[in-house]
Amino acid sequence: MSGVQMRDVGDDGQDMRLDRWFRNNFPHVTQIRIEKLCRKGEIRVDGGRVKPATRLEAGQTIRIPPLPEPEAQTTPREVVLSDDDIRLMQDSVIYKDEHLIVLNKPAGVATQGGTGQTRHIDMLSNALKFELEEKPRLVHRLDRDTSGVLLLARSGRAAALLTKAFQAKETRKIYWALVAGCPVDAAGTIRYGLVKQGGIGVERMTCIHPDEVDATPGAKRATTDFATIEKIGTRAAWLGLSPITGRTHQLRAHLAEIGCPIVGDGKYGGRGQENMGDGWGAILGGDISRKMHLHARSIEFTHPFSGKQMFFEAPLPDHMQKSFDYFGWNLKWAPKDPFKVFE
Structure with a gap:
């Protein structure tokens, strides 16, 4: 494509990330x-x-520099999902x-999507159009190996309002984690800053003392x-977590920094283990799964149109449920908001 183009953002681009807008309109242009x-x-x-990652608004004008011409075989393709993928997504609602x-x-x-990611929620959400023509839009993210509550908007307007609610910290998310070790205090706040370690494409965060951020x-x-819900001596603990900020890998890096890495976390398996790579991490042994034990348990927010207060809980994935059963932990013991116990 020769020459500079100026293109306006339509209603379908409301609250869409700039890179996603580019990939939708110029699929031959790589993320890099x-x-x-x-x-x-x-x-x-x-x-x-x-x-x-800049979020767009309808009516804005994007300057598009000269881009390479797409190869003949590079054309937008309709997403075709398998019956299993459709069932997976619809059963997850x-x-x-x-x-x-x-x-x-x-x-x-x-x-x-990203490097090496060809199957992801953003693509699979084509199974969730139901009676609408457009697929729902992501409002926030969860790490690949984290399960649990994920909110999607079914229109640009809904996406904009929900995103503003997240930015204004008007939503409350509570995670559950099984960690190796037990925090010194039953409840508290972790305030370490975070900085990305390595170059482009590297997603591993290093904790920085608050005074040095x-x-x-x-x-x-x-x-x-964080708040301790149950524990097995100093061996393991079931924690409730509430991220006040929303940084990349925040919960995982913070827990590792205080000496309580999430069980099965291959990137943040514990302090002082610089060479730890994917596939390792904090392992408890026995019948405890090596999969990551981090789950977005609940979300509470105000409905952007009705104004009604909404609260949803997500059941534990099988591997976490089996680990909790192994320790004899009953989910009924957990309060809706574990932090209120320590107020």
Whole structure:
């Protein structure tokens, strides 16, 4: 494609990430190319510099620099899902109305596409159109190996309102985790900052002491509340977690930093283990699964259109349920909000 183009964002682009908008409109342009064009300032929105994750609004104008011509065989293809994928997604629906869908995301399925990710919720959500023509849109993310409550919007307007609620911290998410070890305090707050370790494409976060965050290039402040629901001496604990901020791998990195890594976490298996890679992590042995034991248990928010207060819980995945049964933990013991116990 020769020459610079100026293209307006339509209603279907409301609250869509810039990189996703580009992939939808120019499927032959790679994610790496989009990131490079953003860094160089060649892609702009309403004249301003942007990042790949910038959220768009209907009516904005995107500057599109000259792009390579697509190869003849590179054409947008209709997504074709298997019967198993359709059943997986539709069986995962906890709640649905005309504006939103609440899923219990399966562990092991990425939320969005990326390097090496060809099967993900964003693609599989084509199975959730139901009576509408467009598939629902992601409002937030969960890590690939994290299961649990995931919220999707069924229109651009719903996506914009729900995203604003997340940004304004008007939603409350509670996670459950099985960790190796037990926190010194029964409840508390972790305030280590986080900075990405390595270069482009590397998603491993390093914790930074709160006093050093502002002086560390690229570091961002991060806050996690935790509360102990049950424990087995100092061997393991069932924790309730509430991320006050929403940084990449925040819960996983924070728990590893305080010496209580999430069981089965291959990237953050414990402090001082610099060479640990995927496939390792905190392992309890016995009949405890090596899969990651982190689950988005519940979400509470105000419905963007009715104003009704909404609350949803997601059942545990099988591997976590088996681990809880192994320790004799009954889910009925857990309060709806474990943090209120320590107020």
